[in-house]
Amino acid sequence: MSLVINHNLMAMNAARNLGSIYSDLSTSTQRLSSGLRVNSAADDAAGLAIRELMRSDIRVLNQGIRNASDGISMIQTAEGAMGVIDEKLIRMKELAEQASTGTYTTAQREIMNSEYQAMAAEIDRIANATDFNGVKLLDGSMQYGHEGSGLKVHFGTGNESAEDYYFINIGDMRATEATGLRVGNSDDRDTLRTLTFNATSPADALSESASSTDGLFGIRYSTDFDNENPGNATWNVYGYVDIDASRDSIDDIVADINKGAQASGTITMTALSGGGSATDDISTQSLTVNGQVFSFATGSGVGTYNGGSGTGTVNLTTTSYSATSVAWDTAAFLNANSASIGVHAVADGATVHLFANEWGEEGNSINTVSASTAMSTGAATLENGGDKQMTASAYYDEVNEEYELQIQMNVGGETHQVQIFNLTTMNGTSDIVGGVISGTSMGGTWGGVLPTNDAPTSVLTDYGSADETDEWIQAQNGAGETNWAGADILTQTAAQEALSGVDAAINKKDTARAALGALQNRLENTITNLQIQAENLQAAESRISDVDVATEMTTFTKNNILAQAATAMLAQANSLPRLALQLLGG
Structure with missing residues (x-):
């Protein structure tokens, strides 16, 4: 190799080798300090991809372990509560055995029954109160999850039922519910159960059952009912159920009712004239409902409605223009177009009661647009939407092997009653499920009679009549009874029947408890x-x-030694050009 000054090739070679060795030394340092062989995709591209998939599976498996542990904790919570329920059932059976012998008097059995019912009420309280992280465990609500399968405990990395999750379905452990243990009779809420609406599955459309007609029925309740003077009760309409049999199921009806009452409001009419002063001339009047404006005119039929513009004309079918006739004609128009306008209307004399079609919402605005005295509103908007006076459910009738609509008051006592009613008449006798209220406008008290020219038919008429004995069930409410063994121990016969009833309850509870243990x-x-x-x-x-x-x-030690050697050689190579100076200096 020639001795040159411009290019020190030996120094360049030493520098390149030092850089390569230093890079390897850096990699070794990174691996030793991090503990990882693969710190970036450049270290091992395929290995990095596989590692990240494995890491995600490991994290999911560890979370699955925690999920399964939570499931065990939930089961232990439920089983602990069921252990307490077991103690109450054993005491109830002991009381039933005591009352079943003839050596006690009726008064003494009443004392025993008081404790018996207290045990049932405590079982109800425990079942309703037991929850895990906000999930109710023993009130029967768990069985409605995942289309009846129950609560899902997920622990796998996929979503296959055979590998990745279990279902927990405990059932109803309440004592005094028909879906529960069926012992005791401490539930004093008025209950209506109608055979009229039934289906093999609560999710099936009603058109799949024996009766399949579209229509409408009303629900009302009283808070001052008197069994001795039922005609004096004050009734409050809760709302109107509009049935589309090809679409609606019992579950749909239940979901609507459980949203709360339909909002309501009133419009009071005075007499209108065919022409005259601005305060009562029909040509000057207009009514706004839910932002839609309607005028009045004479004519046949209920009038015309333009859904696109939200306008229409209410036809007044008589020339007397009395307040009552105006109210009936207005109600007929609103009902004929209720799906678009958003309200049901009920005429009672000169007053029109409006109900929002939707359950549980505040409803629609009601305004009189012109500065007149021909119409007055009770409030600017419909009120009291969402009040929850009652609860609906799909009741399974084991005898008939079908689901039925059940409505129950949320407040107990004989004064709180619930009824559903037909809408077949105007100013006449109306069929009330659970009894018949006779006279004009349902006994002189407003109960919700729609005009006969209302577009929807009465669904109860089409589905069949209702019978008080079969339909109106008042649990521990004066006239009612609970039709299962174990309801009470007030008589020797009832106490003997209660022994088998409590046995059945214990078996049901033990079956559920054993399933939880497994x-x-x-x-x-x-x-x-x-x-x-x-x-x-x-x-x-x-x-x-x-x-x-x-x-x-x-590897680190080798690279460290090589780095030191390369550094030394680089220093030597950098000094070699000095030999040229010696030659130049002669």
Whole structure:
């Protein structure tokens, strides 16, 4: 090699080797300091991809272990409460045995029954109060999850029922519910159960059952009912159920009613004239409902409605223009177009009562637009939407093997009653489910009679008549009875029947409790399996990702020595051009 000044090739070679060695030394330092063989995709592209998938599975498996542990905790909470329920049932059976012998008087059995009912009420309280993280465990609500399968405990990395989750379905452990244990009779809420609406499944459209006609029926309640003077009760309409049999099911009806009452309001009419002063001339009057403006005119039929512009004309079918006739004609028009306008209307004399079609909402605005005295409103908007005086449910009738509509008052006592009623007459006798209220406008008290020219038919008429004995069930409410063994122990016969009733309740509870125990064992085994799976997957991930410290330390030491040697050689190579100076200096 020639001796040159411009290019020190030996120094350049030493510098290149030093850079390469220094890069390797940096990689070894990073691996040893992080503990990872793969710190970036450049280290091992395929290994990085596999490692990240493994890491996600490991995290999911560990969360699945926690999910399964939570499931065990929930089961233990439910089973603990069921253990207390067991104590109450045993005491109830003991009381039933005591009352079943003839050596006690009726008065003494009443004392025993008082404790018996108190035990049933306590079982109800425990079942209603027991929850885990806000999830009710024993009130029967769990069985409605996932289309009747129950509560899902998920623990796998996928979504296959055979591998990744279990369902927990405890059932109804309440004592005095027909869907529960059926012992005791402490529930004093008035209950209406109608055979008229029934289906093999609560989710089936009503058109799939024996009766399938569209229509309308009303629900009302009283808070001052008197069994001795039922005609003096004050009734409040809760709302109107509009049935589309090809679409609606019992579940749909239940969901609507449980949103709360339909909002309501009133419009009071005075007489109008065919022409005259601005205060009562029909040509000057208009009514706004839900932002839609309607005028008045004479004519046949209910009038015309333009859904596109939200306008229409109410036809007044008589020339007398009395306040009552104006009210009836207005109600008929609103009902004929209720789906678009958003209200049902009920005429009672000169007053029109409006109900929002939607359940549980505040409703629609009611305004008189012109400065007149021909119409007055009770409020600017419909009020009291969402009040929850009652609860609806789909009741399973084991005898008939069908689901039926059940409506129950949320407040107990004989004065709180619930009824559903037909809408077949105007100014005449109206059929009330649970009894008949006779006279004009339902006994002189407003109860919700729609005009006969209302577009919807009465669904109860089409579905069949209602019978008080079969339909109106008043649990512990004076006239009612609970038709299961174990309702009370007031007589020797009832006490003897209660022995078998409590036995059935204990068997139902024990079956559910045993199922929970078996499921707890499965979850414990699942946790063990998930732990092993996570451990082995972690080991596989470690082999890909973690650094072998012994091997990497050997590499680090080698690279460290080479770096020192390269540094020394670079220093020597940098000094070699000085030889040229010696030649130049002669």
